[in-house]
Amino acid sequence: MEYNRTQLAENIGFTAVRDEKFNSSLLMIRFITEHSETSASANVLGISCLTATNSRYPTISALSSRLNELYGASLGSSAGKVGNVQILRLYSSWINNRYAYDGEDMQREMAELICGCLFSPNAPNGGFDEESFRILKNDLLDRIDGETNYKYGYAVSKALGIAFRGEPAAYPVIGKRRDAEAVTPQSALAAYHKLLETAQIEISFVSSEGHEVIEEILRKHFSGIRRNSRSYALRCKSPVKEQPETVFREMDVNQCNMIMVFKSDCDDYYALSMMNILFGDASFSKLFLNVREKLSLCYFCSSSLFYSKNAVLVGCGTDRDKVEQARDEILHQLDEMCIGNISDKEINDTFMSVSNTIRSAGDTLSSYSNWFFDRIFYDHPHDPAEYIEEFRKVTKERIVQAARSLRLDTFYCLAGKEEN
DSSP states (O other): OEEEEEETTEEEEEEEEEEOSEEEEEHHHEEEEEOOTTTTTHHHHHHHTTTTTOOOSSSSSHHHHHHHHHTTTTEEEEEEEEEEEEEEHHHHHHHHGGGGGGGHHHHHHHHHHHHHHHHOOOOTTTTOHHHHHHHHHHHHHHHHHHHTHHHHHHHHHHHHHHTTTTGGGOOOOOOHHHHHTTTOHHHHHHHHHHHHHHEEEEEEEESSOSSHHHHHHHHHHHHSOHHHHHOSSSSOOOOOSOOOOOEEEEESSOOOOOOEEEEEOOOHHHHHHHHHHHHHHHHHSSSIIIIIIIOOOSSSSEEEEGGGGTEEEEEEHHHHHHHHHHHHHHHHHHHHHTTOOOOOOHHHHHHHHHHHHHTTTTTHHHHHHHHHHHHHHOOOOOSSSHHHHHTTTOOOOHHHHHTTOOHHHEEEEEEETTTO
């Protein structure tokens, strides 16, 4: 594996990873910006419109046909939220040059097509094309409406909204319906132009081929735009409430979705990660073996570490009459960790779990892209072996201290109506 990193323009990083095992290439362009209620939906629609058409291929079918001609190349977008920032992604993958007929230069073809989307969008009247925008806006509204149908995800979203109230992290990544409805082709284009000027931009290219052509074309286009950007930190701790906030909501559901959000002031990332795995993020975890398997208090019970906010979320699916028992047992299992009831075998199993996960980085094009993106922003070792070694150093005492740092901030329960 070869790794190269450079700057294309002001606050625009370019990371290239070369690994001979891949038969295709991936280009990922991330726009990192402050997450806010006023711009979330417009940013999502702005990036989405870029991958639907451009000035050379002015309809969705025309651009789709061109991608099919390029041996089924893909082009898409997505949006995510890390801490208090929103990350808009434009990505594309295609076959490597050696598999193309007649010596076709796939890298150059795709780089020019992507730059056409970025720098020459289909915006005839100061806004994105009306027809494609209408389709993409309806898709976004359907996604927003559909989030209510996935009850566990809905409960998580509501719980995080309470836990991070008053912080950008509380707001949905794709926005709320009222905000999405207000977006126009003109405001979506304006949001994209603002991202081009002000966002921190991170580009990654993963392939078995060299990155010189891609870098040359991207540098030429990005160096021609005006930039007035700032850098963003993905990690921003959230203050814990003086008293945990409890919300119990009834809905027409068969299974109760119970969410508990804990906050921590611990800065020991490696100990927090191992503590979370042992607590509830593995099949050998205390929550899985005790709350689910031994006591049969739930259908599922697991934990997730939100390191960007120094928070741990526990999610549990249970029956209404077992909510209190499940809640108490989750807190009991945390207490067990706090008093040091952790065996050497549990610590070894946790280390093996995290080391296996790290070793899988690089199995796919996207995992390489995500790996180096995280390394840049969290200042973790680039070399997987060095990263694993940091986890090997974690002691039982450090795990106990990480567990003791957790404070319950929010308890949210989405329960079925009592008559059901």
